[in-house]
Amino acid sequence: MAREIALRDALREAMSEEMRKDENVFLMGEEVAEYNGAYKVSKGMLDEFGEKRVIDTPITELGFTGVGVGAAMNGLRPIVEFMTWNFAILAFDQIVNNAAKTLSQSAGEFHCPIVFRGPGGSAGQLAQQHSQTFESWMANCPGLKVISCTDPADAKGLLKSAIRDPDPVCMFESEVLYGMKGVVPEDEYLTPIGVAAVRREGTDVTIVSYNKMMLEVEKAADELAKENISAEVIDLRTIKPLDLDTIITSVKKTNRLIVVDECWPYAGVSAEVAYQVQKLAFDYLDAPVIRLNAADVSLPYAPTLVAGYLPNPAKIIQAVKEISYVS
Numbered sequence: 001m002a003r004e005i006a007l008r009d010a011l012r013e014a015m016s017e018e019m020r021k022d023e024n025v026f027l028m029g030e031e032v033a034e035y036n037g038a039y040k041v042s043k044g045m046l047d048e049f050g051e052k053r054v055i056d057t058p059i060t061e062l063g064f065t066g067v068g069v070g071a072a073m074n075g076l077r078p079i080v081e082f083m084t085w086n087f088a089i090l091a092f093d094q095i096v097n098n099a100a101k102t103l104s105q106s107a108g109e110f111h112c113p114i115v116f117r118g119p120g121g122s123a124g125q126l127a128q129q130h131s132q133t134f135e136s137w138m139a140n141c142p143g144l145k146v147i148s149c150t151d152p153a154d155a156k157g158l159l160k161s162a163i164r165d166p167d168p169v170c171m172f173e174s175e176v177l178y179g180m181k182g183v184v185p186e187d188e189y190l191t192p193i194g195v196a197a198v199r200r201e202g203t204d205v206t207i208v209s210y211n212k213m214m215l216e217v218e219k220a221a222d223e224l225a226k227e228n229i230s231a232e233v234i235d236l237r238t239i240k241p242l243d244l245d246t247i248i249t250s251v252k253k254t255n256r257l258i259v260v261d262e263c264w265p266y267a268g269v270s271a272e273v274a275y276q277v278q279k280l281a282f283d284y285l286d287a288p289v290i291r292l293n294a295a296d297v298s299l300p301y302a303p304t305l306v307a308g309y310l311p312n313p314a315k316i317i318q319a320v321k322e323i324s325y326v327s
Contacts, residue, residue: 001186002183002184002185003184004182004183004184006178006179006181007151007155007173007177007178007179007181008039008040008041008178009152010155010156010182011117011155011173012041012042012043012045014155014156014159014160014163015042015079015159016045016048017160018077018163023053024075024076024077025076025077025078025163026052026053026071026078027049027054027055027078028054028055028057028081029055029064030056030057030058030059032045033045033055035056042081060090061087061090061091062091064080065094066098069098069102069112069114071114072102072113072168077114077115077163078114078115079114079115080114080116080117081117081118082116082118084118084119085118085120085134085172086130086131088116088134092137095138095168095170096144099112099144099168100141100144102168103167104142111167112167113165113166114168114169115162115163115165116171117170118173119172119173119178120133120134120174121133122262122306122310123174123175124175124176125302127299127301128299128301133294135148135172135210135211135239135263136239136264136267136272138170139239143167144168144170144240145162145165145167145168145170145238146170146172146238147169147170148171148210148211148236148238150177150210150214151180151182152180152182152183152184153182153184153185154191154197155173156184157189157190158171158193158237158238160189161191161193164190191237194238194241194243195238195243196235196238196246197234197235198232198250199233200233202221202254203230203232204229204230204231204324205229205230205232205257205258205320205323206232206247206250206251206253206254206256206258207220207221207232207234207258208234208247208257208258208260208270209234209259210236211262212262213260216310217231217260219313220317223313224320232253232254234250236273242273244276244280247273247276247277248281251277251281255284255287256287257277257289258289258290258291258320259274259289259290259292260292260293260316261292262293262310262311263293264293264294264295265293265296266296270292274289274291287322287323288323290319290322292319294309295309
Protein backbone atom coordinates (compact mmCIF):
# COMPACT_ATOMS: atom_id res chain seq x y z
CA MET A 1 0.00 0.00 0.00
CA ALA A 2 1.08 3.58 -0.63
CA ARG A 3 -0.31 7.09 -0.45
CA GLU A 4 0.59 10.50 -1.84
CA ILE A 5 2.10 13.01 0.59
CA ALA A 6 4.27 16.13 0.44
CA LEU A 7 8.03 15.92 0.88
CA ARG A 8 7.88 17.88 4.16
CA ASP A 9 5.42 15.30 5.51
CA ALA A 10 7.69 12.45 4.42
CA LEU A 11 10.57 13.97 6.38
CA ARG A 12 8.36 14.37 9.43
CA GLU A 13 7.23 10.73 9.17
CA ALA A 14 10.84 9.58 9.01
CA MET A 15 11.82 11.50 12.13
CA SER A 16 8.69 10.57 14.06
CA GLU A 17 8.95 6.86 13.23
CA GLU A 18 12.57 6.73 14.33
CA MET A 19 11.84 8.70 17.52
CA ARG A 20 9.07 6.27 18.42
CA LYS A 21 11.45 3.35 17.95
CA ASP A 22 14.46 4.81 19.72
CA GLU A 23 14.20 7.15 22.70
CA ASN A 24 17.76 8.33 22.03
CA VAL A 25 16.67 10.11 18.83
CA PHE A 26 15.72 13.76 19.23
CA LEU A 27 15.30 16.87 17.07
CA MET A 28 16.83 20.27 17.75
CA GLY A 29 17.07 23.54 15.83
CA GLU A 30 15.62 27.01 15.40
CA GLU A 31 11.80 27.08 15.48
CA VAL A 32 11.43 23.29 15.23
CA ALA A 33 9.11 23.07 18.26
CA GLU A 34 6.64 25.87 19.05
CA TYR A 35 6.55 27.13 15.45
CA ASN A 36 6.35 23.60 13.95
CA GLY A 37 9.51 24.22 11.92
CA ALA A 38 10.37 27.08 9.59
CA TYR A 39 8.97 25.01 6.70
CA LYS A 40 6.50 23.04 8.85
CA VAL A 41 8.57 19.87 8.57
CA SER A 42 8.22 19.19 12.32
CA LYS A 43 4.54 20.10 12.58
CA GLY A 44 2.93 18.37 15.57
CA MET A 45 6.12 16.72 16.79
CA LEU A 46 6.34 18.85 19.94
CA ASP A 47 2.85 17.72 20.94
CA GLU A 48 3.78 14.06 20.52
CA PHE A 49 7.32 13.95 21.88
CA GLY A 50 7.53 16.90 24.27
CA GLU A 51 10.06 19.65 24.78
CA LYS A 52 12.89 17.34 25.85
CA ARG A 53 12.96 15.63 22.44
CA VAL A 54 11.85 18.47 20.14
CA ILE A 55 14.02 21.36 21.22
CA ASP A 56 13.87 25.00 20.14
CA THR A 57 17.36 26.45 20.15
CA PRO A 58 18.66 30.02 20.25
CA ILE A 59 19.90 31.59 17.02
CA THR A 60 23.40 30.23 17.56
CA GLU A 61 24.32 27.56 15.04
CA LEU A 62 27.80 26.91 16.39
CA GLY A 63 26.41 26.52 19.90
CA PHE A 64 23.52 24.15 19.31
CA THR A 65 25.45 22.10 16.76
CA GLY A 66 28.16 21.64 19.39
CA VAL A 67 25.52 20.48 21.86
CA GLY A 68 24.29 17.98 19.28
CA VAL A 69 27.78 16.66 18.55
CA GLY A 70 28.47 16.25 22.26
CA ALA A 71 25.17 14.41 22.71
CA ALA A 72 26.02 12.07 19.84
CA MET A 73 29.43 11.34 21.35
CA ASN A 74 27.63 10.31 24.53
CA GLY A 75 25.23 7.82 22.98
CA LEU A 76 22.27 9.90 21.81
CA ARG A 77 21.17 10.31 18.18
CA PRO A 78 20.49 13.98 17.46
CA ILE A 79 18.88 15.39 14.35
CA VAL A 80 20.16 18.95 13.98
CA GLU A 81 17.98 21.04 11.69
CA PHE A 82 19.42 24.15 10.09
CA MET A 83 16.86 26.70 8.95
CA THR A 84 19.05 26.75 5.86
CA TRP A 85 22.47 25.30 5.15
CA ASN A 86 23.60 28.87 4.50
CA PHE A 87 23.42 29.43 8.26
CA ALA A 88 25.31 26.18 8.91
CA ILE A 89 28.51 27.91 7.82
CA LEU A 90 28.70 29.16 11.39
CA ALA A 91 28.70 25.56 12.60
CA PHE A 92 31.23 24.09 10.16
CA ASP A 93 33.84 23.92 12.93
CA GLN A 94 31.65 21.48 14.84
CA ILE A 95 30.65 19.50 11.74
CA VAL A 96 34.09 19.29 10.13
CA ASN A 97 36.49 19.41 13.08
CA ASN A 98 34.49 17.42 15.61
CA ALA A 99 31.68 15.27 14.22
CA ALA A 100 33.54 14.14 11.09
CA LYS A 101 36.74 13.31 12.99
CA THR A 102 35.28 11.50 16.00
CA LEU A 103 35.76 7.99 14.62
CA SER A 104 39.32 8.52 13.37
CA GLN A 105 40.51 10.51 16.37
CA SER A 106 39.22 7.82 18.71
CA ALA A 107 41.03 5.14 16.65
CA GLY A 108 37.65 3.61 15.86
CA GLU A 109 36.64 3.36 19.51
CA PHE A 110 33.42 5.37 19.27
CA HIS A 111 31.11 6.91 16.71
CA CYS A 112 29.20 10.15 16.32
CA PRO A 113 25.67 9.22 15.15
CA ILE A 114 24.22 12.58 14.16
CA VAL A 115 22.20 13.96 11.23
CA PHE A 116 22.62 17.52 10.03
CA ARG A 117 19.71 18.47 7.77
CA GLY A 118 17.95 21.43 6.17
CA PRO A 119 17.40 23.16 2.83
CA GLY A 120 20.18 24.40 0.58
CA GLY A 121 20.65 25.94 -2.84
CA SER A 122 18.62 28.65 -4.51
CA ALA A 123 14.98 29.21 -3.65
CA GLY A 124 13.76 32.17 -5.62
CA GLN A 125 15.02 35.70 -5.04
CA LEU A 126 16.93 35.10 -1.81
CA ALA A 127 20.20 36.56 -3.10
CA GLN A 128 23.78 35.73 -2.31
CA GLN A 129 23.86 34.75 1.35
CA HIS A 130 20.76 32.56 1.29
CA SER A 131 21.20 30.61 -1.96
CA GLN A 132 24.44 28.68 -1.64
CA THR A 133 24.97 25.00 -2.38
CA PHE A 134 27.37 23.18 -0.08
CA GLU A 135 27.16 19.50 -1.02
CA SER A 136 30.66 19.56 -2.50
CA TRP A 137 32.04 21.35 0.58
CA MET A 138 30.76 18.66 2.91
CA ALA A 139 31.65 15.81 0.56
CA ASN A 140 35.24 17.06 0.54
CA CYS A 141 35.54 16.27 4.26
CA PRO A 142 36.51 12.69 5.23
CA GLY A 143 34.15 11.22 7.81
CA LEU A 144 30.93 12.77 6.49
CA LYS A 145 28.29 11.11 4.37
CA VAL A 146 26.30 13.45 2.13
CA ILE A 147 22.80 12.73 0.85
CA SER A 148 20.28 14.81 -1.10
CA CYS A 149 16.60 14.04 -1.61
CA THR A 150 14.45 14.68 -4.66
CA ASP A 151 11.09 13.04 -4.01
CA PRO A 152 9.04 12.24 -0.87
CA ALA A 153 9.73 8.49 -0.92
CA ASP A 154 13.48 8.95 -0.96
CA ALA A 155 13.30 11.85 1.48
CA LYS A 156 11.74 9.52 4.02
CA GLY A 157 13.87 6.49 3.22
CA LEU A 158 17.15 8.39 3.15
CA LEU A 159 16.47 10.24 6.38
CA LYS A 160 15.57 7.04 8.20
CA SER A 161 18.82 5.47 7.00
CA ALA A 162 20.74 8.57 8.07
CA ILE A 163 19.25 8.51 11.57
CA ARG A 164 20.26 4.87 11.99
CA ASP A 165 23.76 5.41 10.61
CA PRO A 166 26.51 5.22 13.25
CA ASP A 167 28.38 8.22 11.82
CA PRO A 168 27.60 11.82 10.75
CA VAL A 169 25.31 12.35 7.77
CA CYS A 170 24.64 15.70 6.07
CA MET A 171 21.23 15.78 4.37
CA PHE A 172 20.47 18.48 1.83
CA GLU A 173 16.87 19.32 1.01
CA SER A 174 15.32 22.13 -1.03
CA GLU A 175 12.85 24.80 -0.01
CA VAL A 176 11.14 24.63 -3.39
CA LEU A 177 10.54 20.87 -3.05
CA TYR A 178 8.96 20.77 0.42
CA GLY A 179 5.44 21.01 -0.99
CA MET A 180 6.04 18.58 -3.84
CA LYS A 181 3.86 15.48 -3.52
CA GLY A 182 4.75 11.91 -4.36
CA VAL A 183 3.83 8.34 -3.57
CA VAL A 184 5.31 6.97 -0.35
CA PRO A 185 4.98 3.32 0.76
CA GLU A 186 3.07 2.74 3.96
CA ASP A 187 5.24 -0.21 4.94
CA GLU A 188 8.55 0.15 6.76
CA TYR A 189 11.39 0.79 4.30
CA LEU A 190 14.83 2.38 4.03
CA THR A 191 16.53 4.01 1.06
CA PRO A 192 20.14 2.80 1.25
CA ILE A 193 22.87 5.42 1.46
CA GLY A 194 25.32 5.09 -1.42
CA VAL A 195 22.91 3.80 -4.06
CA ALA A 196 21.83 5.96 -7.00
CA ALA A 197 18.46 5.62 -8.76
CA VAL A 198 17.91 5.27 -12.49
CA ARG A 199 14.85 7.48 -12.88
CA ARG A 200 14.53 7.00 -16.61
CA GLU A 201 15.95 4.35 -18.92
CA GLY A 202 17.68 5.55 -22.09
CA THR A 203 20.16 4.61 -24.78
CA ASP A 204 21.68 7.77 -26.28
CA VAL A 205 23.05 9.83 -23.37
CA THR A 206 23.40 9.56 -19.60
CA ILE A 207 22.38 12.60 -17.55
CA VAL A 208 23.39 12.55 -13.89
CA SER A 209 21.95 14.99 -11.34
CA TYR A 210 20.35 15.26 -7.90
CA ASN A 211 18.01 17.38 -5.78
CA LYS A 212 15.87 19.97 -7.57
CA MET A 213 18.05 19.97 -10.71
CA MET A 214 16.45 16.59 -11.36
CA LEU A 215 13.26 18.45 -12.26
CA GLU A 216 15.13 20.38 -14.95
CA VAL A 217 16.71 17.19 -16.25
CA GLU A 218 13.34 15.44 -16.47
CA LYS A 219 11.89 18.34 -18.46
CA ALA A 220 14.85 18.23 -20.83
CA ALA A 221 14.53 14.46 -21.22
CA ASP A 222 10.86 14.83 -22.17
CA GLU A 223 11.74 17.37 -24.87
CA LEU A 224 14.63 15.27 -26.15
CA ALA A 225 12.33 12.27 -26.47
CA LYS A 226 10.19 14.26 -28.90
CA GLU A 227 13.30 14.48 -31.11
CA ASN A 228 14.00 10.74 -30.75
CA ILE A 229 16.94 11.27 -28.40
CA SER A 230 16.75 8.80 -25.53
CA ALA A 231 18.23 10.07 -22.26
CA GLU A 232 18.99 7.85 -19.30
CA VAL A 233 18.48 9.89 -16.13
CA ILE A 234 20.31 9.03 -12.91
CA ASP A 235 19.51 10.59 -9.53
CA LEU A 236 22.64 10.35 -7.36
CA ARG A 237 20.68 10.54 -4.08
CA THR A 238 24.01 10.10 -2.30
CA ILE A 239 26.82 12.53 -3.05
CA LYS A 240 29.28 10.72 -0.83
CA PRO A 241 29.84 7.85 -1.19
CA LEU A 242 29.15 7.99 -4.95
CA ASP A 243 27.45 5.05 -6.61
CA LEU A 244 29.98 4.76 -9.43
CA ASP A 245 28.76 1.32 -10.51
CA THR A 246 25.36 2.66 -11.61
CA ILE A 247 26.92 5.62 -13.43
CA ILE A 248 29.60 3.57 -15.20
CA THR A 249 27.11 0.90 -16.25
CA SER A 250 24.94 3.58 -17.82
CA VAL A 251 27.83 5.30 -19.61
CA LYS A 252 28.98 2.00 -21.06
CA LYS A 253 25.53 1.73 -22.62
CA THR A 254 25.01 5.30 -23.82
CA ASN A 255 28.66 6.35 -24.43
CA ARG A 256 27.89 9.94 -23.45
CA LEU A 257 27.61 11.78 -20.15
CA ILE A 258 26.28 15.11 -18.90
CA VAL A 259 26.39 16.00 -15.21
CA VAL A 260 24.01 18.68 -13.95
CA ASP A 261 24.34 20.17 -10.50
CA GLU A 262 23.70 23.44 -8.72
CA CYS A 263 27.14 23.71 -7.13
CA TRP A 264 29.64 26.25 -8.35
CA PRO A 265 31.73 24.64 -11.10
CA TYR A 266 35.19 24.73 -9.54
CA ALA A 267 35.81 21.43 -7.69
CA GLY A 268 32.06 20.71 -7.58
CA VAL A 269 30.19 17.40 -7.47
CA SER A 270 30.07 17.28 -11.27
CA ALA A 271 33.88 17.57 -11.40
CA GLU A 272 34.26 14.43 -9.30
CA VAL A 273 31.73 12.48 -11.36
CA ALA A 274 33.39 13.57 -14.61
CA TYR A 275 36.84 12.58 -13.34
CA GLN A 276 35.72 9.15 -12.18
CA VAL A 277 33.96 8.41 -15.47
CA GLN A 278 36.93 9.41 -17.63
CA LYS A 279 39.13 7.27 -15.38
CA LEU A 280 36.92 4.18 -15.29
CA ALA A 281 35.07 4.32 -18.61
CA PHE A 282 37.32 6.35 -20.94
CA ASP A 283 37.23 3.75 -23.72
CA TYR A 284 33.43 3.86 -23.78
CA LEU A 285 33.09 7.63 -24.24
CA ASP A 286 32.23 8.86 -27.74
CA ALA A 287 32.37 12.53 -26.72
CA PRO A 288 33.81 14.67 -23.90
CA VAL A 289 31.89 14.77 -20.63
CA ILE A 290 29.93 18.01 -20.20
CA ARG A 291 29.28 19.62 -16.83
CA LEU A 292 26.40 22.04 -16.31
CA ASN A 293 26.64 24.03 -13.09
CA ALA A 294 25.53 27.24 -11.51
CA ALA A 295 27.50 30.22 -12.76
CA ASP A 296 30.83 30.89 -11.08
CA VAL A 297 29.50 33.93 -9.23
CA SER A 298 27.43 34.57 -6.11
CA LEU A 299 23.73 34.35 -6.92
CA PRO A 300 22.25 37.74 -7.84
CA TYR A 301 18.85 39.02 -6.73
CA ALA A 302 17.32 40.01 -10.07
CA PRO A 303 15.06 37.25 -11.47
CA THR A 304 16.53 37.54 -14.95
CA LEU A 305 20.01 36.97 -13.53
CA VAL A 306 18.76 34.07 -11.38
CA ALA A 307 17.44 32.41 -14.53
CA GLY A 308 20.79 32.81 -16.23
CA TYR A 309 22.68 31.58 -13.18
CA LEU A 310 21.11 28.12 -12.94
CA PRO A 311 21.07 25.11 -15.29
CA ASN A 312 17.78 24.78 -17.16
CA PRO A 313 16.21 22.46 -19.75
CA ALA A 314 17.37 24.58 -22.69
CA LYS A 315 21.00 24.40 -21.54
CA ILE A 316 20.72 20.66 -20.96
CA ILE A 317 19.19 20.06 -24.40
CA GLN A 318 21.90 22.13 -26.04
CA ALA A 319 24.60 20.11 -24.26
CA VAL A 320 23.03 16.81 -25.25
CA LYS A 321 22.94 17.84 -28.89
CA GLU A 322 26.52 19.04 -28.70
CA ILE A 323 27.90 15.70 -27.57
CA SER A 324 25.49 13.81 -29.85
CA TYR A 325 26.74 15.84 -32.81
CA VAL A 326 23.18 16.89 -33.62
CA SER A 327 22.51 20.42 -34.83
